[in-house]
Amino acid sequence: MKTIAKKIYLALICIILYAPIVTLMVLSFNNTKTRSKWGGFTGKWYVSLFQNKEIMNALYTTLIIALLSALIATLIGTCAALGMQAMNSRMRTLFMGVTNIPMLNADIVTGVSLMLLFIAFRFTLGFKTILLAHITFNIPYVILSVMPKLKQTNRRTYEAALDLGASPAYAFFKVVLPDIMPGIFSGFLLSFTMSLDDFVITHFTKGPGIDTLSTKIYSEVRKGIKPEMYALSTIMFVTVLLLLILINMSPAEKKKVVKIKRFGKAQKFGRFFFQRLVPVAMAVLIIIGGFIYGKNDVISSHGQVIVYNWGDYIDPDVIDMFEEETGIDVVYEEFETNEIMYPKIQSGAIAYDVVCPSDYMIQRMIENNLLEEINYDNIPNLKYIDQKYMDLAKGFDPDNKYSVPYLWGTVGILYNKKMVDEPIDSWGVLWDEKYKDSILMQDSVRDAFGVALKYLGYSLNSTDLDELQAAKNLLIEQKPLVQAYVIDQVRDKMIGNEAALGVIYSGEALYCQQENPNLDYVIPKEGSNLWIDSWVIPKNAENKDHAEEFINFLCRPDIAKMNFEYITYSIPNSAGQALIEDDYMRNSTIAFPDIDQLKNCETFNFLGDENEALYNELWREVKSK
Known part of the structure; x- marks a missing residue:
């Protein structure tokens, strides 16, 4: 009985450890992009993986940084350990304590500290700063591995070698080094592993155009992880498994x-x-x-343009076409939220040439004098942007001086027609108890409060404390009915019929409907958020002319059409919309709703730091209940 219990326990441990990996491996052969729907067996993601320049560059960067940082850290750490071993016990204890501090600190402390150091000394964030940061991070681990081996060495053997006529260097390499080699090798492997797995330090010290696998995956969260990443993870797992088998033979x-x-x-x-x-x-x-x-x-003789955009928010072929047609190199970097993007622009640590924030964040950047006025003489393709979107943009850019609309959409309710047997036209359905544990809400303070405020008949930009308290109480009342607060997961859950109702962005809703025809989308009658993401040029941009040429290129109708077909978010380019060949997509009321559907919609405004803090405090109260 005891033996059976042990086997069951071991089996459970193996299932817990390897079930996620097996799931990932299965998904790498799934013929659809969504995790919740099996589309048949395929190997196309493995072919696509090696054709994906961004992922392959991220893989290579990860490996080369891990290898170089581990080699350099091992050399420096071994020399440091030898020096510390030669100290008296008090000094050695002091230095060991100092060495241990980085290992005891949270990674985020080390990452932010190094970023501030690089900025203070005017280092350009990029490959070199990541490498320096990883070396700094790894050195203590090498010292920790080598020091125990040094303590085990017999100093008399080294001295005997010197007495027999060996030079100090020869005695070290023949006597000391072989004894401490296991510690050095362990330190190297530990450094390599830590560097390979690091995200936080890389995130804070990387510059534009540089991504490791960890930062690349993190940047894809907003749209969902690409199946190519599943294929790459499968290859890496199988490779490590084979290496372990070889080692243990x-x-x-x-x-x-x-x-x-x-x-x-x-x-x-x-x-x-x-x-x-x-x-x-x-x-x-x-x-x-x-x-x-x-x-x-x-850099190309025609120069470069440094672009900062949302994750997976442009067709990669568009960048290749721009480089080929203009000769200008595109250095491309992605961000996950407006709140992550803003501090980087504000700090001026990196001179981005063109950035794609959302409406309320553009207003904040204008108010804080972070944006350069755009010379529209250099953007003749602006004529293809429908005037109604330029008018809507005046809500956050009053004179249309600083921004050019890129993509837009709404926030609404995606519902499963097989699970919902009534007409949906109001936010009120999200408080219907018969849909308990089948409602998905956005895990976003402005989106969540926007839903509640609109349902109560208030503006989603309200700063009235009584209105905000009422919205908070309404969200707390709704919380027992909510299955989960999610961001990108709403897409997979709705496609997989795991929920009846979900608050979602219109572009995501269009993709979901293509994958599951039982889904439909509605903008509630009380109104919603109509958001616009636009291109802007930061004040410290070094290639303003190239930035304007890039914006002009994206306003071209055929390019706008390519981006719509790749991203499925609405384009403000009326000429580009006319080029869409698929009748369903071109006439979709999800992507291009009638003006009557938008009559009660508003764009988000920047409400000031105090009001933003108030929203965040109230949201914390909702989440903590």
Whole structure:
């Protein structure tokens, strides 16, 4: 009975550990992009993976930074450990305490501290700053690995070698180094692993155009993880599994001679693999990496433009077309929220040339003098932007001096017609108890309060304390009915029939309806948020002319059409809309609603720092109940 219990326990542990990995591997062969729907078996995501320039660049950057930082940190950390070992006990204890501080600190403290240091010394954030940050982060782990081995070495052996005529260097390499080599190797592997897995420090010290796998995946959360990432994760898992099998292959003592020879050969191969093949492969990787980065550092004679945009918010082919037609290199970086984007622009640490914030954030940037006026003489394609969207943009850019509309949409209710048997036209359905545990709300303070305020008949830009308290109480009343507060997960849950109702952005609703025809979308009669994301040029932009050329290119009707088909968010480009070949998409009331549907809609305004803090405080009260 005890043996059976052990086996069951072991099986449960294995299931908990490997079930998510198996799920990921299965999804890598799923013929649809959504996680909640099986579209048949396919291997196309593996082919697409190696054709995806962004993911492959992120993979390479991850590997090269991990390898270089581990090698350099191992060298510095080993030298530091040797120096500390030569100190008296009091000084050694002091330095060990200082060394341990970075390991005890939260990663975010180290990341922010290094970012501020680089900014203070006017370092340009990019590959070099990530590498320096990772080296700094890894050194304490190397010291921690080497010091115990140094304590185990016998100093008399080293002194005996000197007495026999060996030079200090020769004695070190022949006597001391072999004894501490296991600690050095452990420190290297630990550093490599820590660097490979790091997100926080990389996030704060990276610059435009540089992404590791962790930051790339994080930037995709808003639209959902691409299936190519599942394929890459599967390849990495299988590779690590094979390496572990090779490492653990060794001859057993009580086996037949033939088996011993067979295992002996395997062990020799494993030794050859790790002692010869892997170091050579690493050296080749560094050389190729140096060549690639050297090549990438050469800016086109036509210059460059540094773009800062939402994750997965432009068709990659559009960037390639722009570079090919203009000769201007695009350095592209993604952000996840307006609130993450704003501090980077405000700090001026990176001179972005063109950025794509949302309406209320543009208003905030204008008020804080962070934007440059756009010279519309350089944007003749502005004529293709429908005037009604330029008029709507005056709500946050009063004179249309600083922004050019890019994409727009609404917030509404996506509902499953098989699970909802009544007409949906009001936010009130989100408080209907018969849909308990089948309602999805946006995990966003402005969106959530916008729903409640509109349902109560107030403006979604209200700053009246009584109105906000009423909205808060309404959200608290609704909370027992809510299945989950989500962002991008609403898409997969609704496609998979896991909920009846979900608050969602119109572009996401259009994608969901394509995947599940039982879904429909409505803008409630009380009104909603009509949002506009626009291109702006920061005050410290170094390539303003190229930024305006980039904006002008995106206003071209055929380019606007390409972006709509890739992103499924509405375009303000009437000529681009006319080019859409799919009749359903071109005439979709989700993507392009009638003006009557928008009569009670508003754009979000920046309400000031005090009111923003008030909203956040009230939202915390809702979430904590």
